[in-house]
Amino acid sequence: MEKATVLSVENLSVGFTVRNRELKAIRxxxxxxxxxxxxxxxxxxxxxxxxxxxxxxxxxxxxxxITNGTIxxxxxxxxxxxxxxxxxxxxxxxxxxxxxxxxxxxxxxKTIGSxxxxxxxxxxxxxxxxxxxxxxxxxxxxxxxxxxxxxNEYPFQYSGGxxxxxxxxxxxxxxxxxxxxxEPTTALDVTIQAQILDLIRELQKEYQFTTxxxxxxxxxxxxxxxxxxxxxxGQIIETGTVEDIFYNARHPYTxxxxxxxxxxxxxxxxxxxxxxxxPSLYKDIEGDAFAPRNPFAMEVDFKKEPPMxxxxxSHFAKTWLMDPRAPQVEKPQAIQNLHExxxxxxxEIAPEDYDAQDLAEDGGVxxx
Ligand SMILES: Nc1ncnc2c1ncn2[C@@H]1O[C@H](COP(=O)(O)OP(=O)(O)OP(=O)(O)O)[C@@H](O)[C@H]1O
Ligand SMILES: [Mg+2]
Numbered sequence: 625m626e627k628a629t630v631l632s633v634e635n636l637s638v639g640f641t642v643r644n645r646e647l648k649a650i651r652x653x654x655x656x657x658x659x660x661x662x663x664x665x666x667x668x669x670x671x672x673x674x675x676x677x678x679x680x681x682x683x684x685x686x687x688x689x690i691t692n693g694t695i696x697x698x699x700x701x702x703x704x705x706x707x708x709x710x711x712x713x714x715x716x717x718x719x720x721x722x723x724x725x726x727x728x729x730x731x732x733x734k735t736i737g738s739x740x741x742x743x744x745x746x747x748x749x750x751x752x753x754x755x756x757x758x759x760x761x762x763x764x765x766x767x768x769x770x771x772x773x774x775x776n777e778y779p780f781q782y783s784g785g786x787x788x789x790x791x792x793x794x795x796x797x798x799x800x801x802x803x804x805x806x807e808p809t810t811a812l813d814v815t816i817q818a819q820i821l822d823l824i825r826e827l828q829k830e831y832q833f834t835t836x837x838x839x840x841x842x843x844x845x846x847x848x849x850x851x852x853x854x855x856x857x858g859q860i861i862e863t864g865t866v867e868d869i870f871y872n873a874r875h876p877y878t879x880x881x882x883x884x885x886x887x888x889x890x891x892x893x894x895x896x897x898x899x900x901x902x903p904s905l906y907k908d909i910e911g912d913a914f915a916p917r918n919p920f921a922m923e924v925d926f927k928k929e930p931p932m933x934x935x936x937x938s939h940f941a942k943t944w945l946m947d948p949r950a951p952q953v954e955k956p957q958a959i960q961n962l963h964e965x966x967x968x969x970x971x972e973i974a975p976e977d978y979d980a981q982d983l984a985e986d987g988g989v990x991x992x
Contacts, residue, residue, distance in 0.1 A: 627658040630802060630834050631680065636693035636703070638675055638684065638858075647905045649675045649688070651858040654932075657802075662828070662835040664845040664866075666881065667855030670902060673838045676855070677804045679703070680836075681719050682711040697802075717747060720800035724807040726787035729794070730779045736790055737763075737775030743797040762793040765830075767823055785816035789823065796831060803828075804836045809844070821848055842885050846870065851938075854878050857902050857913035864939035870962055873955065874933075874941035876921075877914045882959045896958070912944065920945060920953050 638650035650672050657663050665673045678684050679695060682705055695702040697718065705711050723729060731739060740759035744750050750758065756775070763771035766789040779787055788808060795803060805824065809817040825848060828835055837848055845852055845866065852869040854862040854877065862875040873879055880898040882888075888896070900917035903909050912918070915925035924930075924944050933946035944950055954960075 627661065629656050630659050630698065631655075631657040632696045633676075634694045634696075636676070636679065636695060637691045638672075638679060638688060639691045640685070640688045642687065642906075645906050649858050649905060650679075651909075652693070653858075653860050654693075655853060655860060655863070657834055657836065660828070660832055660834055661851060662837060662849045663851045663853060664837045664839060664849035665853050665855060666839060666842065666845060668840075668881075668898070668902070670905075671855040672858040673855055674806055677721070677806060677836055677838060680802070680804065681715045681721060682708070683715070683721070716743075716795075716800070717798050718800055719802040719804065720795040720798060721804040721806060722788070722791050722795050722808050724810050726784065726791040727779065729791045730787060732779050735776050735778055736782065740790070740794055740797055743794050747798045759793075759797070762797060763790070765827070766790070766793040766796075767819070768793075785812050785820060788812065788820055792820075792823065792827070796827060799831065800833055802834045802836065804838070806838045807840070810840065817844075818847075824848070842870075842881065843887065854881065857909065858905060859913065859942065861914070861943070862939075862941045864935070864941075868936065868939035872935070872939065873959075874935055874939075874946055875914075875943045876918045876945070878941075879955050879959060880917075882962065883956055885959075888958055912942075922950065 633653055633655040636650055636653045637648065640647045640649055653672075653676060665676070667673055675684070675688070679690060680697075680702065682702070684690075690703050693703065697714065700714070702714065705714070730736075737756065737759055740762060741752065741755040744755040744758050745752065748755075748758075760771045760775055763775065768774055768786060768789055774782075779790075782790065803824075808824075809820050812820065821844060824835065835848075837844070839845060849866050851865055852863065853860045854869065854875065856877050862869065862873065862878045864872075869878060870882065873882060877898070883896045884898065898917060903913055903916070911927050912921070912925040912930050915921045918925060922944060930942050930944045930946075932940045932942045935941055935946065945953060
């Protein structure tokens, strides 16, 4: 059965006013997210990943606004909501976000348990006693050992990985339908990262929410996502299933991203990184924003913005290379036969790989 669309974005543009100039952070983005799907958003720093997803919960900073387009959650037009009051029923309740640094979401002077219970009391109307039971249950489900005792501890007594588990528990206490994860594991070490990813996947099965996962790490994408949206300079330049993007990418920027997979670097050689820098978002961008950095750029790339070409039913790419008149170009050698490399990579990050001992270590008190 075809899955229902939960969130749809149409021709969205977002601008920030900075000292009387306009920075165009999001330029005409369209996107559809289906129920219970995991969408990964990838792209280099400043490409607009966070700004795009902030518009889904009305979290743009004061100087930012939607200048065009619509965001629809089921039948509700989110892009029309203005005041915090209008967002109340959506933010946290329907669409929740967890960020890279769990400390930004936790109150340092309140116990962990009370912070979870508060949310349950507020959003689910439970009594204090019921809320405490539910909070402890959530702590257990998110993998906090010895939850009853740790209920009364403070954030500083938790390790980074455990704090991120608590932030996830708090987000889930409202039973959101969409969980936005903005680089939630970037600050954590690799083992803990894998555990948190695994936890999110498990919880998704149990609670059946839709996940939007922002990451720099294509390895994470392979492990967690169904679909991928690649962003460049405020636009989605390629989108498809994980297979489409890893094995059959069409945009030279996606090729460059794939070429910088750490798994592809040989020992002793420097990791590939995309040469050059993205264009200024203060100026109007002519043609394909990636053209100046694109070794395959044609004349047209500097003059005219490419449309989104359809590659297959699930796969779209915004590059003139998809035009029937374009010359046939081969993707870089380094990313051919990626399948084998990807399989190896998936095994590396598979949940079976780490054992209870890692978890126990992460559960250790970090002070004292
Ligand atoms: N409040 C703001 N005022 C001005 N410019 C902003 C503001 N917030 C974001 N921007 C700009 O919008 C663009 C997109 O930023 P965004 O934070 O979405 O990038 P990102 O893809 O999430 O990057 P990163 O990977 O570093 O988190 C950047 O050029 C950024 O400087
Ligand atoms: Mg960001």
